[in-house]
Structure formats: C-alpha cells, structure tokens
Amino acid sequence: MTRLQRLFFALTLSIAPSVSAADAPQAEQSCPALFDHAFKKLHSNDTLNLCDLYTGKPMILINTASHCGYTRQFKGLEALYQKYKKEGVELVGFASDDFKQAAKSEMEAASICYKNYGVTFSxxxxxxxxxxxxxxxxxxxxxxxxxxxxxxxxxxxxxxxSQIQRFGSNTEPTDSALEKALIKAL
Incomplete structure (x- = not known):
C-alpha cells in the first residue's frame, strides 16, 4: 500500500466510520516507521518510499559499494532475492561511498549492479x-x-x-546465518 493509499484509507475511516479494517485487505499491514522514508533510486529520477515495498514480511537492507572485494556478493544477494521474493521478502541495497570504494558515477554503479550482476532488487x-x-x-x-x-x-x-539483526561483510547471502535467520523470521 503506497503512502497516498494509506492516507486515503485513513481519511476514509475518519470520514466514514462504518468502514471496517476488514474491508481493506492491507490495513493490517501498517508499515513500520523504520521503512517510512523516501530515497532516490540508483541512476534514476524516481524516488522510492520503503513502505511501498513493505509486504508485512522481513526486509533485508544492505550497504553496498561498486569497487570492493565483497561486490561479488551482489550475485548471492540476487539469488537470495529470487529465492524468497515470492514469499514477500524484499532486499534493498544502499549504495554508499563511506568506505571510499564506490563507483565514480551513479551510471557506473548502476552498470555494475544491473549489468554485471543482474540485480533486480531495489x-x-x-x-x-x-x-x-x-x-x-x-x-x-x-x-x-x-x-x-x-x-x-x-x-x-x-x-x-522491531527486531534488527546485523550480519557482517563476511556473511555470504545464501547458505549462511543470514539465510537461516531469514527462514526463521518468515
């Protein structure tokens, strides 16, 4: 449910109290405050509010870089996403240069993610x-x-x-403690 849809639904409830939460199929999935933030998508003019991705299931957030020894993990992260997306799991990569290993441009970063590693997650x-x-x-x-x-x-x-578990750089995306924790969280 998008932010606009949530606002419209809330207004509808306040105007027409006879509408019950059961009448709105996604009303029980209110988005956690942690996700209610908008960000610019990589190499795009579009923005994405993480609540637009929220499905009432766990979400995995990753800080990424384009020129790092761990960049190869994009392949495993994509495999993890493909394996669990039908169950509503979302992955979101946050490109960052905080460790001075980012691409020189968003276009280069997008090329590395989307072309080199086939990333389809946000x-x-x-x-x-x-x-x-x-x-x-x-x-x-x-x-x-x-x-x-x-x-x-x-x-x-x-x-x-409400619960956040951090897995370090050495934790591979699949066949790992991360995947076991994800399965348990589902």
Missing part, C-alpha cells in the same frame, strides 16, 4: 550509512544493531520492524 542512490550524515534508516539500524564495519553489511529487519 537499489538506492549513493547515501551515507555511517556517522552524523547517515540517512534516517541507517541512523536507526546503527543505533539498534551496530554500524556497518565495512561494505556489504546486511540488516535483517523483522516484519514489524
């Missing part, structure tokens, strides 16, 4: 994931689960947004 344009300039989502992730120690830290956020 990618966010370069943003900060550490320090005082960290974006709103990573500010909360950092506070609750710890700052990314390097690129390709993976944060598994529970369906209700």
């Amino acid at each position: 990618m966010i344009a370069p943003t900060h994931v550490r320090g005082d300039d960290a974006n709103e989502v990573f500010t909360r992730l950092n506070r609750q689960a710890g700052k990314p120690s390097w690129n390709f830290n993976k944060y598994l956020v529970s369906a209700d947004g």
Whole structure:
C-alpha cells in the first residue's frame, strides 16, 4: 500500500466510520516507521518510499559499494532475492561511498549492479550509512544493531520492524546465518 493509499484509507475511516479494517485487505499491514522514508533510486529520477515495498514480511537492507572485494556478493544477494521474493521478502541495497570504494558515477554503479550482476532488487542512490550524515534508516539500524564495519553489511529487519539483526561483510547471502535467520523470521 503506497503512502497516498494509506492516507486515503485513513481519511476514509475518519470520514466514514462504518468502514471496517476488514474491508481493506492491507490495513493490517501498517508499515513500520523504520521503512517510512523516501530515497532516490540508483541512476534514476524516481524516488522510492520503503513502505511501498513493505509486504508485512522481513526486509533485508544492505550497504553496498561498486569497487570492493565483497561486490561479488551482489550475485548471492540476487539469488537470495529470487529465492524468497515470492514469499514477500524484499532486499534493498544502499549504495554508499563511506568506505571510499564506490563507483565514480551513479551510471557506473548502476552498470555494475544491473549489468554485471543482474540485480533486480531495489537499489538506492549513493547515501551515507555511517556517522552524523547517515540517512534516517541507517541512523536507526546503527543505533539498534551496530554500524556497518565495512561494505556489504546486511540488516535483517523483522516484519514489524522491531527486531534488527546485523550480519557482517563476511556473511555470504545464501547458505549462511543470514539465510537461516531469514527462514526463521518468515
């Protein structure tokens, strides 16, 4: 349910109290505050509010870089996404140069993600994931689960947004503690 749809539904309920929550199929899936932030998509003029991706299932958020020894993990992250997207799991990559290993341009970063590794999950344009300039989502992730120690830290956020588990760069996307935790969270 998009932000506009949620607002419209809330207004409808306040104007017409006879409409019950059962009349709206997604009303029970209110989006956790952690996800209610909009970001520019990688190499695009479009923005994405993470609530637009929210399905009432766990979400995995990753800080990424284009020129890092862990960049190869895009392939495993895409495999993880393909394996669990039918169950409503979303992955979101946050491109970042906080560790000085990003591409020189968004076009280059997009090419690495989309062409070299076949990424189909959502990618966010370069943003900060550490320090005082960290974006709103990573500010909360950092506070609750710890700052990314390097690129390709993976944060598994529970369906209700209340529990966050951080998996470091060395944790492979598939056949790993991350995948086991995801299965358990489903």
